[in-house]
Amino acid sequence: MNNPISIRRCKVCPAGSKRPAPHPGPRCSTHHREALRSRRSNAHGRMVTRTYGIGPNAYMAILAAQNGTCAICQRATGATKRLAVDHDHTCCPGKTSCGKCVRAIICQPCNVGVLGHLRDDVEALKRAIAVIQDRPAQAVIMGLDE
Template sequence: MTTPKVCKDCEPGSKRPAPNPGPRCATHWRDEKKRRSTAAHQKRVQATYGLGDGTYDTLYAAQGGKCAICRRATGATRRLSVDHDHKTLLVRGLLCRPCNNLLGHARDDPAFFERAKSYLETPPAQAIGSWYAEK
């Protein structure tokens, strides 16, 4: 019979099974995956946007831990995207995926948002039918 693997991160004498790579128990493997994910994310934003160690976290804290536009998304499930100006390549802030996609579709054109504001304030359907006010 083979001896069961024990977690290399647990206290000596622990009998927690270690079925995960390392070998690690489920708790320590979850911690290791999070550490690796964070390290990979830092490396990616450094290489892509030039953000140094901790700059993403500093920007995240400066925005109150929320998307700079919608102020709802926190990045808890999916990290906020680094938004940058495509002309100057300068980082502007952190956005959730939908807000970042909205800016991409607008092609960073402020007039797009002026038209969207006008559309929301006075929808075209309002101008053509009396039925609009009935609803």
């Protein structure tokens, strides 16, 4: 005698739904993605609180005050990779922050490539601005043409 194979149904979908639930829970693919998104968001909130001393609401408020973009380049939105919390490393020793030294929410290239590479050196940032605005190489090039 053959036993019919029981098909699991999603526990979140309305009763009577015929959507299969191949994912743990049991959940359909749509509700499985929602559950994963929620778990990731909660984990990020816990990490921000534990590491930087600010809650997930503060993270979202800072990001909203920055119009949802990186504070430096204003291009990155965190849609692909979540934006990082930038803080002053000289304020708090160790791996955690007090929350008072949080400066902004920035993207990975700005965090590592700009601030990290220049090691928060204000004078180096001023020199970078001068290079962009004044184009010092042009004076050298013009001197060669004479």
